Amino acid sequence: MSKIAIVTDSTAYLPTDTIHKYGITVVPLMVNFGQESHKEGVDITSDQFFARLAVEKNLPTTSQPSVGEMVQAYERLLESHDSVIGIFLSSKLSGTAHSAETASRMVEGDITVIDSKITAFGQARLVLTACEMIAAGNDKETIVAKLNEMVETIKAFFIVDSLEHLHRGGRVSGAAALIGSLLQVKPILHVEDGKLELLEKVRTRKKSLARIAELVKEKQIAGKHITMAIVYTDNPSDAAEVAEQFRQQFPEADISTAQIGPVIGTHVGPGLLGFIFDQQ
Template sequence: MSKIALVTDSAAYLPLDILEQYNITVVPLMVNFGNDSYREGFDITSDDFYVRLASEKALPTTSQPVVGELVTNFERLLKTHDSVIAVLLSSGLSGTVNSAETAARMVGGDISVIDSKITAWGQAYMVLEAAKLREEGLSKDEIVSRLLQLRDQIGAYFVVDSLEHLHRGGRVSGVSAMLGSLLQVKPVLRVNDGKLEMFEKVRTRKKALARVIELMHEKVGTDGKLHASVVYSDVKADGEAFLAQMQDAFPEAQLELTQLGPVIGTHVGPGLLAVIYAIR
């Protein structure tokens, strides 16, 4: 049986015990406050990030792993494994996939780079599926094929608290951000073909969350099997409350609660609530 190494990046936000259990290598993305740079998941916790974000005037920046770091990891893993599968943050949100593809060409060997076209729990879901399939003894090509099928079943809806971070990141105009603030508009975003895009603008946060539940009902229908995560950024209590609403709406669903980390949090800001789902 061939030995298959699994690689992901920090935007999957997998906890350390899971990484160790399944022997998954994580390549960190960077978040930068001025001259201070931190490896996501290694040098700064999500809670510490949001505390600092609230006190900083300038929006932090983020950066993808450098090609050399990916080369080092691929070379190290191929010394003890026959092949590598890297499941990475959507290429529509980061250049990590492009860097990994460059590194794979430089290293040679049997390396498959998969664009998850998602982030956070959706990306983690694909990584864990790969780990389980590996334990079942599937080949690298079989695992890759299954992951590409799974990718088409994963999606997400995000409700952001403010348009400010989207505006500062170039997602909406300054006029839209100002009007959104005055009118208390809560944008509902979705991930479409790996890119985060505006889906609807809803008056009030309560109505926006209700709209997400409505959209999920449209997705699942009466026969769909839903496995999903309610994702929060900085306020866990809000995540728990929305999780309870989701559990009431989908009593048969398998639901989790997870936190969004610094890199994606930089672009959507505090106060986020989201549903990332897989329909099997």
């Protein structure tokens, strides 16, 4: 029995085998088509979601887990563990972390909630680091300190085909969304203190990719190893091609691809390429 349990939400998009290997508890967020609700990763797959998004007239909505669901997860885990570390997507993107924090005050037990200030691969990196540290025998204080340190160093850049989905979901302003309507403009966004913001306006996809490579190089820390995921929505071949380009530009880096699921996909829309990386 592990003394420390790990819980996260579905927007970490962890592979099923990883969840089983480490015994990670995943609390799903919901994606809603009108009155029809689906638990992310349980009732609807990413491929099913993007196929439906392409033909739906109305944009779906998303909703966070309830405080009650979080309480149930904590209580169940504390039956067999001494403590719980919860790692959730950025509180600037969802109320999930706030629900998790509220629930932690309603349960008797040692629970620490960490706002990842990111989502997808960045959130997954924190979860996996915690699991590996538990397996290595680290105590909770050491693990939490390491995670809090990583939260401040994980970086993310994104190219979206259009800012329409982000604007309609309330994630970027109307003024920023207008940029996406300009011919051949590929907005570059980044995550700053947990919030998705417009960084630069670059014309053409080729130039935007070149600019992101420059930005990654600017963020490179001497002596640190880069672990990066090229994240995508409905465009896996596009992500694979770009990942190969980046492997040539960053030969020492560990670069993979990972799909973003329904909840984040609702807000970024189809055609996204994201570059989420950590340096250790």
